[in-house]
Amino acid sequence: MATSVNFPVIDFSDFETRYATIADQVLEASKNIGFFYITNHNGPSAAQFKRAFEMSEAFFTQPMEQKIQYGKTSLNILEGYITYTPAKLGDKDVVCDSDKETYDILPLIKPQNIAGAFIDNKEELDTFYKGMYDTSMKIFELLAFAMKIPANPGTGANDYFTSRHRYDKPYATSILRFLRYPSEDSTGRSESVVASEHTDYGTITLLSQRDIAGLQVDIDGTWTEIPIVHDAILVNMGGAIEYWTRGLLRGALHRVVATPELKSKDRYSIAFFTTPESGVKLAGIDSPILPAKMPEFTEVPNDRELTSDEYMAERFKSSSYLKK
Ligand SMILES: O=C(O)CCC(=O)C(=O)O
Numbered sequence: 001m002a003t004s005v006n007f008p009v010i011d012f013s014d015f016e017t018r019y020a021t022i023a024d025q026v027l028e029a030s031k032n033i034g035f036f037y038i039t040n041h042n043g044p045s046a047a048q049f050k051r052a053f054e055m056s057e058a059f060f061t062q063p064m065e066q067k068i069q070y071g072k073t074s075l076n077i078l079e080g081y082i083t084y085t086p087a088k089l090g091d092k093d094v095v096c097d098s099d100k101e102t103y104d105i106l107p108l109i110k111p112q113n114i115a116g117a118f119i120d121n122k123e124e125l126d127t128f129y130k131g132m133y134d135t136s137m138k139i140f141e142l143l144a145f146a147m148k149i150p151a152n153p154g155t156g157a158n159d160y161f162t163s164r165h166r167y168d169k170p171y172a173t174s175i176l177r178f179l180r181y182p183s184e185d186s187t188g189r190s191e192s193v194v195a196s197e198h199t200d201y202g203t204i205t206l207l208s209q210r211d212i213a214g215l216q217v218d219i220d221g222t223w224t225e226i227p228i229v230h231d232a233i234l235v236n237m238g239g240a241i242e243y244w245t246r247g248l249l250r251g252a253l254h255r256v257v258a259t260p261e262l263k264s265k266d267r268y269s270i271a272f273f274t275t276p277e278s279g280v281k282l283a284g285i286d287s288p289i290l291p292a293k294m295p296e297f298t299e300v301p302n303d304r305e306l307t308s309d310e311y312m313a314e315r316f317k318s319s320s321y322l323k324k
């Protein structure tokens with residue numbers, strides 16, 4: 001049974017003067033639920049989100065033969081398309097997730113093999129990506145501030161997390177993902193859960209659900225509906241930041257269930273997954289509120305401190321996602 005609660009919505013207006021209050025609200029929500037909305041955030045505008053969803057729709061509504069040309073043939077390939085129904089690219093199987101189809105993009109600093117619907121609007125998409133990136137960096141600064149991370153030579157204070165998520169090549173690893181959950185009428189399938197329960201792998205995720213709800217978060221063992229709040233961005237903590245902060249911030253379990261609208265209408269969402277740079281050790285945060293002891297994490301080994309790369313590799317290894 002899913003219930004609903006008063007979901008945290010954090011107002012970023014008068015950002016500079018209300019900085020400490022906003023930072024505390026972000027920290028509280030990150031600790032307790034692990035999910036919250038932000039409004040008046042100065043990130044991508046409603047018009048920019050609308051355009052991004054139009055590009056997404058232009059890509060996903062193409063025939064499968066077109067989309068498959070950009071298909072990932074391995075999960076190690078960061079950019080490209082994942083199908084919702086088995087398909088082949090030449091003699092290779094394209095990665096398939098039976099619930100949804102996705103298209104991943106990295107920072108578009110140099111031209112790459114990008115599908116037409118997106119490359120045709122490359123500059124616009126660059127701006128959108130950068131807007132999502134900058135918004136994530138704002139969240140990281142607020143978290144570092146609220147966690148009272150002191151200034152250390154070379155690491156900074158409020159830039160503790162941002163300095164480990166640099167935008168420029170060769171560091172950037174954060175992914176912009178377009179998602180579509182095809183309607184039941186179009187697939188002939190009717191699953192009640194269309195994205196199985198998981199925690200995100202990276203540090204934080206920004207999300208926008210276009211017009212169909214269905215996202216639920218586990219709060220104290222109860223599936224709780226996350227409403228759609230228009231012109232707001234949903235933020236959630238991923239597994240990597242939960243691990244990095246010794247469980248202080250909550251990488252909450254979540255899933256997507258089918259709502260009645262999904263019968264005849266496709267569900268679209270856009271996610272921005274931040275990942276720490278390669279080589280970053282996910283340990284050693286100097287904060288007075290960090291738990292003294294590392295908890296046991298079931299998804300990753302507990303016998304050593306993992307780097308970002310090791311953490312991600314472990315999560316991919318133990319993932320049930322894509323194995324169905
Ligand atoms: O599509 C959504 O609303 C959520 C997707 C999600 O949780 C994910 O891709 O990690």
Ligand SMILES: [Fe+2]
Nearest residue numbers: 198199200254
């Ligand atoms: Fe997720």
